[in-house]
Amino acid sequence: MTQPDVGRIDGLTYPHGVAYMAGRFLPMSEARISVLDWGLLHSDVTYDTVHVWDGKFFRLDLHIERFRRSLAKLRLTVPHDDDALRGILIECVRRSGHRNAYVEMLCTRGISPTFSRDPREALNQFVAFAVPFGSVANARQVKEGLHLYLIDSVRRIPPESVDPQIKNYHWLDLVTAQFHGFDAGAETVVIKDMDGNIAEGPGFNIFAVKNGTLYTPERGVLHGITRRTVFDIAAQEGFAVNAGAVDETLLRDADEIFITSTAGGIMPVSRLNDTPVGNGRPGEITQAVFRVYWAWHNDPAYTLDVDYDGDHHAR
Numbered sequence: 001m002t003q004p005d006v007g008r009i010d011g012l013t014y015p016h017g018v019a020y021m022a023g024r025f026l027p028m029s030e031a032r033i034s035v036l037d038w039g040l041l042h043s044d045v046t047y048d049t050v051h052v053w054d055g056k057f058f059r060l061d062l063h064i065e066r067f068r069r070s071l072a073k074l075r076l077t078v079p080h081d082d083d084a085l086r087g088i089l090i091e092c093v094r095r096s097g098h099r100n101a102y103v104e105m106l107c108t109r110g111i112s113p114t115f116s117r118d119p120r121e122a123l124n125q126f127v128a129f130a131v132p133f134g135s136v137a138n139a140r141q142v143k144e145g146l147h148l149y150l151i152d153s154v155r156r157i158p159p160e161s162v163d164p165q166i167k168n169y170h171w172l173d174l175v176t177a178q179f180h181g182f183d184a185g186a187e188t189v190v191i192k193d194m195d196g197n198i199a200e201g202p203g204f205n206i207f208a209v210k211n212g213t214l215y216t217p218e219r220g221v222l223h224g225i226t227r228r229t230v231f232d233i234a235a236q237e238g239f240a241v242n243a244g245a246v247d248e249t250l251l252r253d254a255d256e257i258f259i260t261s262t263a264g265g266i267m268p269v270s271r272l273n274d275t276p277v278g279n280g281r282p283g284e285i286t287q288a289v290f291r292v293y294w295a296w297h298n299d300p301a302y303t304l305d306v307d308y309d310g311d312h313h314a315r
């Protein structure tokens, strides 16, 4: 199994990982894009993130389908069919040796050879990489719950401006809110949409549980694959789900709150601003969803094994 060193280049240290770009697999430290790439200059890029847990991809096909929809909406082209794409992602993980990995596929608008301002003239750039699994919540927070702040001073970019179903890096609203939250003592934050309803947080969807029903925002948020998995778990376990407008009162009165992301899974919230949620500990429904979510990581219906001794790259 290849184990490239943790990269140090130009005085910077990179996480141990493997990337694929321009037809080659590279140590993470060597995977670079030009400063002229529209992905950087205009945030003209889409991406998707899937995780590998205990050597298995979780719901990879759903992530590839969502990536394809994002690419089509942005009129970006990736020169790989689904089998080749899957092969590249598996090979990044295999070469990294990571049993628990955060795996990203992205496509930037790229560079126009003449620095033209016409996006049709740019050459789209596909990049994939696998680095160690990262989570929105640390181990203590996953066990005991996060201290979440609802931030009112920054509103989520409206879906009329940027379609949230195109998974994107337009994160200045989310990052600004994070700093406002950190100043107030938050561990993470959730923001509202322009109508004043609850939207989402930096890299996660949110669920409130009230009287046994799960509520989650529908409009103006990314329809996360973890959120979708919660719907599937709820159907199996017999929990009612209401995907629609979630107002501040519903969130503040919730019996339980949890957040969902590929980066961490199902993560309980124990405090909202200065108030404990429920009894201040992860709630029963949250824990039930958590257990099924991780059990499904061993279910072949939802997983794809990485053969760390093989070579998956479709040549």
Ligand code: PLP
Residues within 6 Å of the ligand: 049, 200, 201, 202, 203, 204, 205, 221, 222, 223, 224, 225, 226, 227, 260, 261, 262, 263
């Ligand atoms: N919302 C936003 C803005 C995100 O960036 C993400 C993931 O990165 C999510 C929600 C959760 O989506 P998923 O469950 O597919 O990881």
